[in-house]
Amino acid sequence: MDYYQVLNSRQSEDLSVIKRRYQDLLLKHHPDKNGGVESLLFQQVREAWSHLSSPERRQQYDAQLYRAQLDQDSAVWCTLDLTQFRQSGGDYSFECKCSGVYEIDQEQLDDLRKDGDSDCLIACDSCSLSVLVTLDNR
Ligand SMILES: [Zn+2]
Known part of the structure; x- marks a missing residue:
């Protein structure tokens, strides 16, 4: 799963921009709005955000993407x-x-x-x- 893709974001975007998208997605896919069901997308959105919201984890993830890009x-x-x-x-x-x-x-x-x-x-x-x-x- 591509965390940026899950959050409709790009690697070059600022955290504040990604955060807004995250909040939008969170609201849209919140279990309260989906009959109490925690959709896979909701889980992915939260997981993606947990990685991108921390500068260290985001940096690690970016490095990982970069290596994958190089390999590919x-x-x-x-x-x-x-x-x-x-x-x-x-x-x-x-x-x-x-x-x-x-x-x-x-x-x-x-x-x-x-x-x-x-x-x-x-x-x-x-x-x-x-x-x-x-x-x-x-
Ligand atoms: Zn050429």
């Missing part, structure tokens, strides 16, 4: 740092071997850094490869 996305072509990207304005790009391109912009980078991420995966715009970009170099 076995097609990580290489690891790069930003200095290897071509920079123009606030955009960074790197050419894939398929001649597609990996792109990230300054705003996305700022967001990632704000979230404390030290690396991120960028998908090629025309094939199934990804590159792992390390961000902690500046």
Whole structure:
């Protein structure tokens, strides 16, 4: 089960946003509104929240998701740092071997850094490869 999915949330969202969704779901699926029956969804919502509401547990879960993503996305072509990207304005790009391109912009980078991420995966715009970009170099 994907805790973010259960809470209709995304990994990048703030806890306060996720909390609002959680409260909405909790009300909607509360046993009192379902003839006293604790639905599976209600249990999942509570379980998901118990993991995401604690910063440590959320961090562990994020790391777990990240590893799963890496495993699944076995097609990580290489690891790069930003200095290897071509920079123009606030955009960074790197050419894939398929001649597609990996792109990230300054705003996305700022967001990632704000979230404390030290690396991120960028998908090629025309094939199934990804590159792992390390961000902690500046
Ligand atoms: Zn490509």
